[in-house]
Amino acid sequence: MRIILLGAPGAGKGTQGKLLADHLHVPKISTGDILRAAVHTGNELGQQVKAIMERGGLVPDPLMIQIIKERLQKEDCRHGFILDGFPRTVAQAEVLRQEDVAITHVIEIVVDDAEVLKRLSGRWTHPGSGRVYHQLYNPPRVAGLDDVTGEPLVQRPDDQEETIRKRLQVYRQQTEPLVAYYKKFTQENSAVHYVSVDGCQSIESIQQKIVAKVD
Numbered sequence: 596m597r598i599i600l601l602g603a604p605g606a607g608k609g610t611q612g613k614l615l616a617d618h619l620h621v622p623k624i625s626t627g628d629i630l631r632a633a634v635h636t637g638n639e640l641g642q643q644v645k646a647i648m649e650r651g652g653l654v655p656d657p658l659m660i661q662i663i664k665e666r667l668q669k670e671d672c673r674h675g676f677i678l679d680g681f682p683r684t685v686a687q688a689e690v691l692r693q694e695d696v697a698i699t700h701v702i703e704i705v706v707d708d709a710e711v712l713k714r715l716s717g718r719w720t721h722p723g724s725g726r727v728y729h730q731l732y733n734p735p736r737v738a739g740l741d742d743v744t745g746e747p748l749v750q751r752p753d754d755q756e757e758t759i760r761k762r763l764q765v766y767r768q769q770t771e772p773l774v775a776y777y778k779k780f781t782q783e784n785s786a787v788h789y790v791s792v793d794g795c796q797s798i799e800s801i802q803q804k805i806v807a808k809v810d
């Protein structure tokens with residue numbers, strides 16, 4: 596199983612990716628999480644990307660391509676993986692093709708902008724595991740704490756209205772063309788399946804629909 600999750604910021608890629616990764620026993624690779632960890636440690640990569648992420652822009656393709664190539668070479672990817680947040684540009688998608696990464700499913704989660712704003716402004720995450728909560732739609736058992744570890748949850752600096760709007764604009768311009776790209780790609784390659792799900796349903800019913808398609 597080598598799965599790409601496509602969808603606007605806030606569509607539910609992280610939420611569904613984590614559930615699917617646990618179901619399939621493959622790693623969920625979130626390029627956003629990798630970049631945030633680098634910003635947190637303050638290493639060279641982190642210093643390069645911090646300002647771009649805070650503005651809601653995209654990190655340049657050459658850097659992202661280097662990051663994903665290194666990550667996919669790790670042992671835990673041998674039996675599959677779920678990509679959350681990569682590719683985000685046609686150039687990034689082309690690299691997967693050139694490197695012969697045999698994708699099996701592209702799962703698109705569709706939501707509108709108003710829903711994205713509501714979701715991201717209430718999002719809380721557990722940095723250690725990638726678990727995602729929402730203060731109204733998917734609250735943790737104890738406010739501000741992760742259900743599994745009891746560790747504190749954090750809000751992302753780019754989840755503010757102005758930056759969310761910028762990220763949506765970037766998504767429509769640079770990432771949404773991948774919908775047509777992968778629809779065409781899956782029509783030409785019978786081994787690859789395109790799945791489109793309506794993201795405005797409960798987390799559980801979206802999960803069931805995705806699992807039914809990939810099992």
Ligand code: ADP
Pocket residue numbers: 602603604605606607608609610611714715717718719727728729730732733794795796797798801
């Ligand atoms: P993405 O990874 O696509 O940016 P997330 O999985 O982080 O999206 O979800 C964004 C926010 O929306 C989180 O706060 C999450 O708890 C919430 N959320 C995710 N899926 C749903 C859903 N189906 N209904 C309501 N809220 C959701």
Ligand code: ADP
Pocket residue numbers: 603604605609625626627628630647648651652653654655659679680681682683687753762
């Ligand atoms: P979301 O879950 O809201 O879609 P992510 O956590 O995937 O956001 O990404 C957060 C930020 O990290 C993006 O706004 C962008 O600055 C950067 N980023 C993550 N993945 C990529 C990528 N594949 N290409 C370029 N920038 C990326």
